[in-house]
Amino acid sequence: MASGIKVTDEVVTAYDEVKQKHKFKYVTFKVSNCDTKIIVEDKVKESTWEEFQASFPKDGARWSVYDFDYKNKEGQDRNKLILVKWCPDTIKIKAKMMHSSSSHALKKTCPGVVIQASDRDELNFDEVRDKILQTSQ
Template identity: 80%
Template sequence: MASGIKVTDEVVAAYDEVKQKHKYKYVTFKVSDCETKIIVDTKVESSTYEEFQSSFPNDGARWSIYDFDYKNREGQDRNKLILVSWCPDSVKVKAKMMHASSTDALKKKCPATKVQATDYDELNFDEVRERILTTSQ
């Protein structure tokens, strides 16, 4: 936890609601205004991938746990939990550094396949699917 920012119990509970209970399609997290903890930003019960992709702000860093449905190379339905680390180039340097140094702490509490993105193109469905296919089936 290089940044000293703590992952709240609320974040871990929201992660479990996506992973185990499938209550939400995705949950988004951010650094709190006091810059001491990672908190839940939004919880979305149902969403298309395009809606999820466009939900990230142009001017703010976020993380999201997303229940990603896709087909493997053989055409079989698969599902993978992904942790999106969203940090566009427009984010101020201090916020970028805080976001980057807090990502590992979040990944330890909320394990998932990490996807890093700085723009919407990097969150393209096919590109994310390809990244997953190179690491697992």
């Protein structure tokens, strides 16, 4: 199901600033107030994983592209872009449906390992790293 919500050029530019230029640690996106497009909500230059986890609102759906640093099984430093789909259970059904149906367009525009989360426990660093390691094999 397509929502008809467009990904703005600003989103594409922000994604590039994380991926290519490493200008930001993460960028957060949301659906605009008029429900017609996905826009940039925040750009953060420096952040710990814990600060990133805490940045998601309890009452709203978001997407975020995060420049994830980790060690592989051999102990080597690695880096991977992840796309976090944040959709808390507490938001209204209409907002959940809009977020879900808009995610496909964003995933095409902002590729990365997708992490779905509805609460902060699902953003456990070790579990996210394990998912990345599984997809990197």
